[in-house]
Amino acid sequence: MTDLMNSKKPQWWKSPDVKKTAILWAVCTALVGYVGTEFHVRSIVEPASETMSGVIDLMRIFTWAAAPVAGLVFAMCLTVLTSKRHYGDNPPAEADHQISNSPRANAVWIVVSALLCLFALITGLIVLQKDSEAVLESTAIQMNVTGSQWVWSFDYPNGARSEDLYLPVDKPVVFHITSVDVKHSFWIVQMGIKMDANPGAITEAAVTPNKIGVFDVRCAELCGLLHAYMQTKVHVVSQSDYDKWVTEHAALEGRA
Amino acid sequence: MTTLMSKPVSAPGKSIIERLNIVTALVLGAVSAFVVWRLALQFLPGDTEVRLFTREDKITLLSMIAWFVGFMTGIGALVGPFRWLMGKDLSHDENMFLAGKDMGINRYFRYTTDHKVVGIQYLIITMVIFGIGGILAMLIRTNLGTPEGGWIHPQAYNSIVGTHGIIMIVGTIIMVTGPFGNFIMPIMIGARDMAFPRLNALSFWLIVAAAVPLIWAQFIGGISTGWSAYNPLAGQAPLGMNGYIMFICIFAISTMVAGANITTTIVRMRAKGMTWNRTPIFIYGIMASVALALPAFPVFFLSQVMSGMDRALDTSFYNTAGGGSGWLYENLFWIMGHPEVYVILIPAVAALMEMAPVFTRRPLFSFNVAVMGIAGISGLSVLVWAHHMYISGWAPLLNAPFMLTTELISIPTGMLFLVLVGTLWRGRLWMTMPTLSIFALLWNFMIGGVTGIYLSDVPADAFLHGSMYVTAHFHYTLMGAGLTGALAALVYWFPKMTGRMFDKKLSWISFWLVQIGFNVTFLGMFTVGLAGQPRRVESYASTFNTGNMITTIGAYVIMVGMLVLLHGVISSWRSGEKAPMNPWQAKTLEWTVANPIPLENFDVLPTVTSDAYGYGKAQS
Numbered sequence: 001m002t003d004l005m006n007s008k009k010p011q012w013w014k015s016p017d018v019k020k021t022a023i024l025w026a027v028c029t030a031l032v033g034y035v036g037t038e039f040h041v042r043s044i045v046e047p048a049s050e051t052m053s054g055v056i057d058l059m060r061i062f063t064w065a066a067a068p069v070a071g072l073v074f075a076m077c078l079t080v081l082t083s084k085r086h087y088g089d090n091p092p093a094e095a096d097h098q099i100s101n102s103p104r105a106n107a108v109w110i111v112v113s114a115l116l117c118l119f120a121l122i123t124g125l126i127v128l129q130k131d132s133e134a135v136l137e138s139t140a141i142q143m144n145v146t147g148s149q150w151v152w153s154f155d156y157p158n159g160a161r162s163e164d165l166y167l168p169v170d171k172p173v174v175f176h177i178t179s180v181d182v183k184h185s186f187w188i189v190q191m192g193i194k195m196d197a198n199p200g201a202i203t204e205a206a207v208t209p210n211k212i213g214v215f216d217v218r219c220a221e222l223c224g225l226l227h228a229y230m231q232t233k234v235h236v237v238s239q240s241d242y243d244k245w246v247t248e249h250a251a252l253e254g255r256a
Numbered sequence: 257m258t259t260l261m262s263k264p265v266s267a268p269g270k271s272i273i274e275r276l277n278i279v280t281a282l283v284l285g286a287v288s289a290f291v292v293w294r295l296a297l298q299f300l301p302g303d304t305e306v307r308l309f310t311r312e313d314k315i316t317l318l319s320m321i322a323w324f325v326g327f328m329t330g331i332g333a334l335v336g337p338f339r340w341l342m343g344k345d346l347s348h349d350e351n352m353f354l355a356g357k358d359m360g361i362n363r364y365f366r367y368t369t370d371h372k373v374v375g376i377q378y379l380i381i382t383m384v385i386f387g388i389g390g391i392l393a394m395l396i397r398t399n400l401g402t403p404e405g406g407w408i409h410p411q412a413y414n415s416i417v418g419t420h421g422i423i424m425i426v427g428t429i430i431m432v433t434g435p436f437g438n439f440i441m442p443i444m445i446g447a448r449d450m451a452f453p454r455l456n457a458l459s460f461w462l463i464v465a466a467a468v469p470l471i472w473a474q475f476i477g478g479i480s481t482g483w484s485a486y487n488p489l490a491g492q493a494p495l496g497m498n499g500y501i502m503f504i505c506i507f508a509i510s511t512m513v514a515g516a517n518i519t520t521t522i523v524r525m526r527a528k529g530m531t532w533n534r535t536p537i538f539i540y541g542i543m544a545s546v547a548l549a550l551p552a553f554p555v556f557f558l559s560q561v562m563s564g565m566d567r568a569l570d571t572s573f574y575n576t577a578g579g580g581s582g583w584l585y586e587n588l589f590w591i592m593g594h595p596e597v598y599v600i601l602i603p604a605v606a607a608l609m610e611m612a613p614v615f616t617r618r619p620l621f622s623f624n625v626a627v628m629g630i631a632g633i634s635g636l637s638v639l640v641w642a643h644h645m646y647i648s649g650w651a652p653l654l655n656a657p658f659m660l661t662t663e664l665i666s667i668p669t670g671m672l673f674l675v676l677v678g679t680l681w682r683g684r685l686w687m688t689m690p691t692l693s694i695f696a697l698l699w700n701f702m703i704g705g706v707t708g709i710y711l712s713d714v715p716a717d718a719f720l721h722g723s724m725y726v727t728a729h730f731h732y733t734l735m736g737a738g739l740t741g742a743l744a745a746l747v748y749w750f751p752k753m754t755g756r757m758f759d760k761k762l763s764w765i766s767f768w769l770v771q772i773g774f775n776v777t778f779l780g781m782f783t784v785g786l787a788g789q790p791r792r793v794e795s796y797a798s799t800f801n802t803g804n805m806i807t808t809i810g811a812y813v814i815m816v817g818m819l820v821l822l823h824g825v826i827s828s829w830r831s832g833e834k835a836p837m838n839p840w841q842a843k844t845l846e847w848t849v850a851n852p853i854p855l856e857n858f859d860v861l862p863t864v865t866s867d868a869y870g871y872g873k874a875q876s
């Protein structure tokens with residue numbers, strides 16, 4: 001942007017509007033970064049797994065990475081808006097230059113956006129890799145999840161079955177998800193995992209809950225009349241409470 | 257409507273061409289639909305199958321097809337081809353009649369080929385669509401404004417959401433390319449009309465024909481699947497789904513016809529001397545938009561044909577029980593769906609790029625980067641569709657490559673920002689509603705684009721997908737960026753299209769109301785999405801009350817702003833200040849023709865010797 005000035009003048013950065021923009025840029029970047037992260041972090045749910053904490057960290061990082069770019073655009077807008085404005089029905093005098101390009105500004109802009117893009121990609125890939133490996137974890141509890149209009153049901157390894165989910169804390173779990181009618185989407189909100197339940201196919205998702213408490217399961221794909229009500233709870237409990245609960249419930253199903 | 261001359265139609269009906277208009281079309285359409293419906297009811301065999309709807313589906317689809325054929329025949333779409341087949345092609349007089357010569361207001365209700373008439377027709381139908389879509393939006397927001405959901409029955413609510421979604425998508429697809437692409441574009445490139453004037457009329461009347469099945473659908477169970485009409489849900493949905501299917505099929509034909517017409521016009525009919533380097537950026541925007549729609553909409557068409565066949569003919573494209581797959585539908589839908597969002601966005605941004613030099617009195621900054629940005633977005637946008645399917649489980653291994661292509665799009669998108677801020681920088685700001693809109697676009701599209709990057713990140717999308725966050729993201733892009741550009745275009749080209757200035761005060765008031773209301777609405781919606789509210793729900797947990805309340809209040813502010821705008825359109829059109837030939841002192845060709853514009857725009861076709869951005873004082 002910067003060499004829009006007449007290139008014969010060497011010290012373009014000394015011009016007052018460049019200085020003003022530079023200050024505004026710093027201010028806007030700080031504001032966008034701070035307000036943007038606070039906006040997300042304060043609105044988002046309390047995490048109940050590493051995965052979800054990771055999502056929140058990602059939002060922080062991405063917001064701060066985007067802040068300088070957004071900040072520059074907003075700063076330039078502010079500089080323009082606070083310089084001389086013309087109201088009225090006839091056009092103002094022509095601008096006092098005819099500059100229609102700046103190869104240097106173009107190049108800088110494109111290189112910077114490519115770098116930011118690369119950064120976002122790498123950050124995403126690292127986390128993605130971790131998440132995909134989690135599905136292969138052999139010590140995990142293998143849980144079958146079935147969506148049907150409009151309830152979730154859960155089948156535990158020992159034959160127990162329930163409509164609200166019980167999980168032990170700090171133990172990896174892999175969900176094998178399917179549906180008996182239309183498409184649903186299995187979302188454990190506070191754990192930051194979601195996977196569609198497709199009729200005729202089994203999909204997988206994995207997570208390790210790290211907090212004892214009660215959390216939400218919601219259906220995240222429109223699935224007909226009572227889609228809004230297709231929700232249930234996850235009870236994350238200690239390992240011993242979990243063992244007790246599944247044994248009792250397996251007995252209820254007559255499979256103990 | 258002062259540009260219209262009001263001479264009565266010439267001597268009463270000789271040829272069939274002169275008899276056909278919207279009334280004959282409606283009558284013939286309704287009669288055909290009724291006849292086919294009775295016949296089908298009588299003769300179609302009953303079902304032996306367990307399927308609930310199959311026979312009714314056949315009857316509904318057949319009647320809708322009959323409506324479509326009847327309507328198009330009644331409006332006169334077949335006259336030309338028929339006469340050609342008989343070896344008696346239309347005479348010059350007949351062609352002039354079709355172009356609407358000396359026909360006054362009547363030409364707006366016929367198969368008129370003049371691109372200016374088609375442009376106005378598109379403008380009106382876009383406004384009607386936004387009006388209806390807006391009312392539906394207000395129903396949705398009112399229902400969600402009260403804690404613990406609402407007073408609308410879930411079936412009706414789902415149908416309102418689906419109908420709102422699809423007609424707003426269609427409205428935004430045509431909002432720039434329809435009115436301004438038809439009315440302004442040919443003049444801007446120095447042409448007398450479009451390359452295929454009759455196809456132009458065809459593309460408009462197809463949209464009118466398409467509207468009826470959609471209205472029809474509301475009375476036979478509605479569109480309860482959301483605008484994306486995923487299968488197998490759509491296979492299970494009531495008969496109204498057939499209305500959606502027919503609507504999409506006809507609209508897709510309209511888009512393809514318009515696309516072929518507009519591309520040919522731009523490639524072949526630019527004025528002498530208008531090389532690609534001198535072609536205004538708005539033309540590039542229109543061109544990219546329809547060039548993207550051309551491959552995308554046949555896929556949409558096909559996806560719905562298959563959906564209709566699954567319902568009516570018991571095929572199993574998407575039906576798992578019969579060996580089909582819902583993932584097939586999702587793929588087809590988004591192969592259309594992602595290019596389609598740029599079909600919407602690009603011409604709106606290009607319109608603002610066209611205005612930026614005018615209202616800053618300096619050249620467009622980096623024309624080549626602008627063209628590159630538009631081309632880059634168009635190219636990449638056909639490679640990213642599966643970012644809508646990260647969570648579908650369809651192909652987890654493809655998530656990484658689709659994340660790559662999606663994030664790459666931010667590079668050409670960034671170029672559009674560079675061009676706009678670059679043009680504003682050190683310009684002489686002439687404060688008008690379009691000028692303000694450039695700033696509004698930069699703000700809204702920044703939010704839309706950055707949230708798009710969060711969504712494109714697979715792990716983050718595992719949380720965000722299917723939530724209100726996505727809804728807020730795409731409203732920031734479609735409405736905050738797209739519609740903002742289209743409204744600016746309306747104010748900017750209003751003087752040329754109607755011969756009158758748009759009331760300045762009203763344009764400002766509505767601008768501020770709409771923009772403030774918009775940001776309140778959708779910032780609020782981001783917060784409930786982050787807090788875990790799924791989209792398309794008619795009731796929600798009490799934790800989401802505050803956010804939803806804010807969103808609903810914002811929506812009412814938008815509504816007031818839109819009503820002010822509507823008032824501005826009507827009052828300025830009827831009694832606004834008469835517009836001079838070139839009120840903005842702009843340099844593109846459409847401002848060189850007189851108001852009202854003569855039937856064939858130019859007596860002598862213009863010759864172009866430079867680009868249209870020669871503003872600014874030459875450096876000493």
Ligand code: HEM
Binds near residue numbers: 662666720
């Ligand atoms: C910087 C550019 C953008 C990126 C990276 C981006 C990314 C995404 C992603 C990843 C999704 C899927 C979210 C999900 O369903 O989980 C999405 C949804 C969507 N985006 Fe964008 N987007 C961008 C710009 C746009 C633009 C310009 C438009 C329209 C003008 C748009 C319209 C939409 C729509 C309509 C949806 C949701 C469709 C639906 O599920 O109903 N996006 N976007």
Ligand SMILES: [Cu+2]
Binds near residue numbers: 593640643644
């Ligand atoms: Cu997309």
